[in-house]
Amino acid sequence: MDGKRETIEKKAHGMTSTAMTAEAPLLEFQNVSKIYDKTTKALSDISFKVSEGEFVSIIGPSGSGKSTILRCINRLVAATQGTIHFDGHDIGLADKREIHQVRKKTGMIFQHYNLVNRMSVVENVLHGRLGHKSTISGVVGFYTEKEKEKAFEILEKLGLSDQAYKRCDELSGGQKQRVGIARSIMQQPRLILCDEPIASLDPSSSKVIMDHLSDINKTMNITCLINLHQVHVALKYSQRIIGITSGNIVYDGPPESLTKDLIYEIYQSNEGELITDVE
Amino acid sequence: MSKEQSTKVSTPTAVATAPTPEIDTSYFTTIATSAAASTTFRSAELVVEAAALPLSSDSSLAEDLQKHREKSLRGRIKIGAKGMSGPVIKITALVLIALTVYGFITFDYKNIDFFTAVAKTLHNVRVMFTQPHLVYNSFPGLMWALLVTFALGALATFFGAIVGFFGALLCAKNLANPIVGNIVRAIVAFIRAVPTVLWVLIFSVAAGLGSVAAVVGLTFHSAGYLVKAYSESIEEIDYGTIEALKASGAKYWQIIFQAVVPASIGYLTAWTFLRFEINFANAIAIGAAAGAGGIGYDLFMASAFYFDLSELGFITYTVIIAVVILEIVATRIKAKVR
Ligand SMILES: Nc1ncnc2c1ncn2[C@@H]1O[C@H](COP(=O)(O)OP(=O)(O)OP(=O)(O)O)[C@@H](O)[C@H]1O
Ligand SMILES: [Mg+2]
Numbered sequence: 001m002d003g004k005r006e007t008i009e010k011k012a013h014g015m016t017s018t019a020m021t022a023e024a025p026l027l028e029f030q031n032v033s034k035i036y037d038k039t040t041k042a043l044s045d046i047s048f049k050v051s052e053g054e055f056v057s058i059i060g061p062s063g064s065g066k067s068t069i070l071r072c073i074n075r076l077v078a079a080t081q082g083t084i085h086f087d088g089h090d091i092g093l094a095d096k097r098e099i100h101q102v103r104k105k106t107g108m109i110f111q112h113y114n115l116v117n118r119m120s121v122v123e124n125v126l127h128g129r130l131g132h133k134s135t136i137s138g139v140v141g142f143y144t145e146k147e148k149e150k151a152f153e154i155l156e157k158l159g160l161s162d163q164a165y166k167r168c169d170e171l172s173g174g175q176k177q178r179v180g181i182a183r184s185i186m187q188q189p190r191l192i193l194c195d196e197p198i199a200s201l202d203p204s205s206s207k208v209i210m211d212h213l214s215d216i217n218k219t220m221n222i223t224c225l226i227n228l229h230q231v232h233v234a235l236k237y238s239q240r241i242i243g244i245t246s247g248n249i250v251y252d253g254p255p256e257s258l259t260k261d262l263i264y265e266i267y268q269s270n271e272g273e274l275i276t277d278v279e
Numbered sequence: 280m281s282k283e284q285s286t287k288v289s290t291p292t293a294v295a296t297a298p299t300p301e302i303d304t305s306y307f308t309t310i311a312t313s314a315a316a317s318t319t320f321r322s323a324e325l326v327v328e329a330a331a332l333p334l335s336s337d338s339s340l341a342e343d344l345q346k347h348r349e350k351s352l353r354g355r356i357k358i359g360a361k362g363m364s365g366p367v368i369k370i371t372a373l374v375l376i377a378l379t380v381y382g383f384i385t386f387d388y389k390n391i392d393f394f395t396a397v398a399k400t401l402h403n404v405r406v407m408f409t410q411p412h413l414v415y416n417s418f419p420g421l422m423w424a425l426l427v428t429f430a431l432g433a434l435a436t437f438f439g440a441i442v443g444f445f446g447a448l449l450c451a452k453n454l455a456n457p458i459v460g461n462i463v464r465a466i467v468a469f470i471r472a473v474p475t476v477l478w479v480l481i482f483s484v485a486a487g488l489g490s491v492a493a494v495v496g497l498t499f500h501s502a503g504y505l506v507k508a509y510s511e512s513i514e515e516i517d518y519g520t521i522e523a524l525k526a527s528g529a530k531y532w533q534i535i536f537q538a539v540v541p542a543s544i545g546y547l548t549a550w551t552f553l554r555f556e557i558n559f560a561n562a563i564a565i566g567a568a569a570g571a572g573g574i575g576y577d578l579f580m581a582s583a584f585y586f587d588l589s590e591l592g593f594i595t596y597t598v599i600i601a602v603v604i605l606e607i608v609a610t611r612i613k614a615k616v617r
Contacts, residue, residue: 074526076522076525076526100528100530101528103525103526103527103528104527104528106526107527108523108526108527110519110522110523112517112519114517114519114520114522114523115520115523116520116537116538116541116542117542118541118542118544118545119537119541127523127524127527127529127537127538128527130524130527130528130529130530130533130537131527131528131529131530132528133533135530135532135533138529138530138532138533138536138537139532139533139535139536139537140536141536141537180523183523183527184527187527187528
């Protein structure tokens with residue numbers, strides 16, 4: 001039954017993507033607002049588009065709404081106003097089943113990795129498949145040999161295959177984040193959302209993680225939308241940067257034209273008050 | 280505000296005039312004198328502090344310094360968070376002490392001489408533990424009875440754990456709907472408030488006195504206990520893990536068994552074993568009280584029927600050894616499920 005639904009949906013998916021690649025972007029925010037608890041305005045009237053294959057960074061001060069943007073896409077939070085289109089789905093109108101489809105197609109990577117610490121590295125990577133499996137085989141943790149092979153392939157690619165049987169709480173932060181990446185690749189997503197993926201890592205692990213994300217974006221054609229606190233990292237890796245300040249987009253363009261003054265504007269501070277190594 | 284405080288600080292009479300309920304006042308007077316002493320010391324200290332600041336010419340500064348400090352009746356600076364918990368705890372303690380005193384005063388002591396009573400009790404204990412023997416029961420019979428008690432405890436724990444687990448999913452704050460959660464918590468609190476033995480007796484109305492009523496009653500209370508213990512263990516786990524699987528499209532039961540259970544299994548087993556120990560002890564008591572059989576019933580017969588202290592001693596030793604073995608096994612298993 002599950003299988004049948006999947007084939008129908010694959011057809012639908014094929015149609016939408018062939019019909020839409022020409023003009024429609026993969027992701028589109030149209031006048032989206034989000035108000036938490038009827039009082040906290042996190043996003044006000046935000047509009048932007050992301051095309052397939054892009055590598056986009058979102059920068060902005062703490063509390064400006066970066067995480068909220070990502071969470072609206074896979075409906076971990078529901079937008080209050082406006083419409084979000086992702087790969088032919090209208091997120092606001094989607095029912096439970098459609099949300100499930102959307103989540104299957106979007107990987108998410110977190111600052112604190114959010115792995116199941118007691119389980120092995122491979123098991124955590126295989127968790128990326130849960131959305132594709134029947135409830136019962138997911139519950140008992142039954143994976144096909146093909147899925148397991150795929151998991152090991154991904155681990156190999158991320159340089160973690162020697163850690164496969166370790167428990168996740170025995171790994172370093174950088175390794176954990178690579179497991180997080182492996183888990184989301186396992187989903188075979190169209191879009192990966194990263195919420196401050198390197199905020200808890202040292203500079204060299206950060207580089208490894210960013211290089212992997214950049215590589216995934218190029219070789220697998222997975223679109224990446226990344227929240228970053230490190231402006232210089234955003235400048236180095238992104239094709240496009242979105243700067244937001246208290247829920248408003250104040251910059252949307254290529255890294256080359258993001259001037260120092262604009263950065264100060266995004267972070268609402270004066271010259272000399274920021275720790276950035278932008279020259 | 281600051282005026283009010285200054286009166287509190289400067290006049291120890293405020294302490295004496297404060298409404299003191301009908302309790303021994305000598306305690307308070309001693310405090311009042313010591314408070315007077317400490318107050319003078321403290322105000323002197325404050326003056327020094329204010330003088331040390333560059334803006335000391337402004338006399339309102341000293342008041343500013345005082346503004347956020349609240350003082351107790353004794354003139355000391357309060358440090359606890361606001362709320363009723365302090366007074367509530369004090370009142371509870373006073374009520375308990377009063378009840379205890381009342382109890383001791385109104386006991387019917389039947390003219391027992393305290394020292395002979397203690398001496399005789401010690402003698403009985405010595406007979407129990409130094410001369411254990413088995414006359415009315417056979418050793419295999421006793422082992423069988425022990426097994427029956429063990430089985431009662433194990434069955435109750437098993438059923439209680441299953442009900443407890445699903446109940447916990449319904450009321451753990453990081454998983455459940457808040458309304459459903461509150462309803463489940465209320466029901467469970469009620470179940471726990473009624474003692475186990477009472478549940479057994481309640482169920483014995485339908486099932487008759489015996490092992491069925493015992494298991495059902497024990498299960499009932501165990502489930503209530505484990506719902507609370509399990510749900511608190513589940514609440515301990517990092518919500519991020521749940522969210523990560525949710526974001527990847529995993530379904531509810533997949534999240535439960537792939538993230539929630541693995542992350543909390545250590546706590547879950549620890550609580551289950553603790554409850555098993557409790558159930559084993561309860562099964563002994565209920566064996567006697569509800570005629571559910573097992574070693575508790577033999578214990579009851581030896582003491583209330585045969586008045587045989589040595590037999591009682593032997594059975595007690597058996598129970599103690601069984602409990603120790605149980606504890607060792609439990610510790611081993613818990614260490615494995617680290
Ligand atoms: N679950 C929530 N309930 C209520 N308010 C929230 C919630 N999540 C976020 N907010 C509020 O929404 C605003 C935007 O938060 P958001 O987490 O999107 O910011 P951010 O840019 O990701 O910040 P940071 O860089 O610190 O992670 C903040 O004012 C925050 O307090
Ligand atoms: Mg954030």
